[in-house]
Amino acid sequence: MAFIELKGIDYHINKKNKKLNMLFENLNLAIEGNEFITIVGANGIGKTTLSKLIIGVLKPDKGQVLLENINIEDYKRYEIGRKIGYLFQNPEIQLFNAKIYEELMFAYEFGEGISDEVRKRYDTVIKDLSLEKAVNTPIKQLSQGEKQRVAIGTILMNNPKFIILDEPTVGLNQELIDDLRVILLKIYHKGIGVLLISHDNEFVKSLPTKVLTLSKGGRISV
Amino acid sequence: MFRDYDPRVKILIVMILTGVVVFDNNLVTQGLIVFLTFILAFIVGVNVINTLYKMRRFLTLLFSIIIIQSLFVQGGHRYLYIGAITLISEKGITLGIAYVFRVIVIIMSGAIISTSSMRNTMQGMVQLKLPYELALMTSIGVRFLPILMGEVRNTHVSMELRGIDVNELHIKRRLELIGRLFVPIVYSTLYRAKSLSESIDMRGYIIGEKRSSYYHLTLRKHDIALGVIVIIVALVILNRNYGGFI
Ligand SMILES: Nc1ncnc2c1ncn2[C@@H]1O[C@H](COP(=O)(O)OP(=O)(O)O)[C@@H](O)[C@H]1O
Ligand SMILES: [Mg+2]
Numbered sequence: 001m002a003f004i005e006l007k008g009i010d011y012h013i014n015k016k017n018k019k020l021n022m023l024f025e026n027l028n029l030a031i032e033g034n035e036f037i038t039i040v041g042a043n044g045i046g047k048t049t050l051s052k053l054i055i056g057v058l059k060p061d062k063g064q065v066l067l068e069n070i071n072i073e074d075y076k077r078y079e080i081g082r083k084i085g086y087l088f089q090n091p092e093i094q095l096f097n098a099k100i101y102e103e104l105m106f107a108y109e110f111g112e113g114i115s116d117e118v119r120k121r122y123d124t125v126i127k128d129l130s131l132e133k134a135v136n137t138p139i140k141q142l143s144q145g146e147k148q149r150v151a152i153g154t155i156l157m158n159n160p161k162f163i164i165l166d167e168p169t170v171g172l173n174q175e176l177i178d179d180l181r182v183i184l185l186k187i188y189h190k191g192i193g194v195l196l197i198s199h200d201n202e203f204v205k206s207l208p209t210k211v212l213t214l215s216k217g218g219r220i221s222v
Numbered sequence: 223m224f225r226d227y228d229p230r231v232k233i234l235i236v237m238i239l240t241g242v243v244v245f246d247n248n249l250v251t252q253g254l255i256v257f258l259t260f261i262l263a264f265i266v267g268v269n270v271i272n273t274l275y276k277m278r279r280f281l282t283l284l285f286s287i288i289i290i291q292s293l294f295v296q297g298g299h300r301y302l303y304i305g306a307i308t309l310i311s312e313k314g315i316t317l318g319i320a321y322v323f324r325v326i327v328i329i330m331s332g333a334i335i336s337t338s339s340m341r342n343t344m345q346g347m348v349q350l351k352l353p354y355e356l357a358l359m360t361s362i363g364v365r366f367l368p369i370l371m372g373e374v375r376n377t378h379v380s381m382e383l384r385g386i387d388v389n390e391l392h393i394k395r396r397l398e399l400i401g402r403l404f405v406p407i408v409y410s411t412l413y414r415a416k417s418l419s420e421s422i423d424m425r426g427y428i429i430g431e432k433r434s435s436y437y438h439l440t441l442r443k444h445d446i447a448l449g450v451i452v453i454i455v456a457l458v459i460l461n462r463n464y465g466g467f468i
Contacts, residue, residue, distance in 0.1 A: 094376075095405070096405050110391065
């Protein structure tokens with residue numbers, strides 16, 4: 001049993017004219033919980049769509065998505081979020097607070113409360129993401145790279161088993177890309193599975209990842 | 223009957239319909255305007271059934287608003303009550319229905335306008351001597367609306383994925399959570415607006431500068447006919463209510 005399984009997925013962009021807009025036809029994919037996997041493919045080929053099918057935000061027209069052997073549609077969104085973290089291409093849209101502490105504690109403030117364990121996790125996350133210097137700066141004023149790291153931080157606070165990143169190198173300069181590489185490796189070495197979506201070949205080549213190519217119709221090749 | 227109507231006629235229709243339905247608070251007048259809206263939408267080529275189908279979730283929400291509103295607004299006949307607590311009152315239900323009517327007309331108005339291409343609508347606004355800025359803002363708004371809607375959806379999903387069980391929350395905390403959604407939404411709207419205005423400046427575009435165009439819209443007979451009919455029907459409907467000015 002794989003961590004995530006996609007079985008016989010059909011997906012149409014336009015639900016009315018199905019013939020014309022078949023994005024995926026009989027797409028099959030199995031991802032283990034502890035692997036580092038990268039999906040590459042041309043712009044518009046469906047990488048983002050595929051990742052949103054995995055977290056259940058989009059629903060396949062045929063076939064099913066299984067998370068730990070249970071249909072993704074049987075999960076509540078918050079349950080999925082506790083297992084899989086998702087970094088959107090634009091980190092700004094997933095930040096809701098003024099300061100880093102509030103942002104990372106957000107789910108606990110509104111949920112089970114802030115325990116000693118959570119506080120400890122916060123310290124680790126801040127250290128792992130090298131955000132120590134940024135903690136007193138309003139999030140609004142942080143750089144693009146820092147905002148992205150805060151967004152990754154909010155994901156890590158949930159202690160997920162797996163993390164999906166949609167084109168995280170877009171809009172970053174070389175230095176920030178190098179920082180991101182270090183962070184991804186740290187995450188992976190903690191035993192968290194990673195699904196990276198990217199068309200930045202150089203970045204992908206520098207990582208210890210299995211690379212899958214998504215091509216037309218949802219065909220996946222190694 | 224079903225031809226291309228001039229965007230200016232559509233603008234006129236929409237201004238009359240929304241004007242009356244927003245400022246008039248007589249339920250019968252509003253109901254007639256809703257009816258007229260559907261007919262006009264059909265005439266200019268809106269797929270009415272399809273639009274209503276797309277709105278169905280929204281309409282459910284609207285009906286819940288009616289019910290909630292009538293809990294707070296009391297007065298008139300009590301239709302449904304438990305002891306001293308009135309659940310549905312005449313005044314509450316009237317206000318609720320008026321609200322739904324307004325929203326329906328506004329949504330159908332959007333559908334009416336969008337049956338013309340943006341190029342044509344802009345040209346129509348310019349020829350109507352509406353401020354050029356207004357035409358530009360409208361066209362940019364329409365262009366960016368889908369992008370913004372996509373970002374709002376992503377923001378919402380990302381909040382759900384934070385792992386908060388919303389159903390466990392007290393209603394007050396839940397509303398607070400919804401309030402937080404506006405932080406990234408407002409931010410990304412402002413951010414888009416800023417980068418857009420920068421890119422407009424970079425191209426040397428000066429808003430409002432006299433622009434010449436070979437393209438010109440001319441009103442044809444059926445345009446004028448529809449415009450006149452709409453004005454007359456609107457006056458008749460209003461006359462019912464305010465009486466005696468025709
Ligand atoms: N909301 C949408 N409406 C219509 N088409 C869409 C929408 N989202 C994506 N698409 C289309 O689906 C295809 C796949 O998009 P996407 O998954 O974003 O590709 P990628 O991430 O590989 O660039 C593209 O052709 C895109 O135009
Ligand atoms: Mg994409």
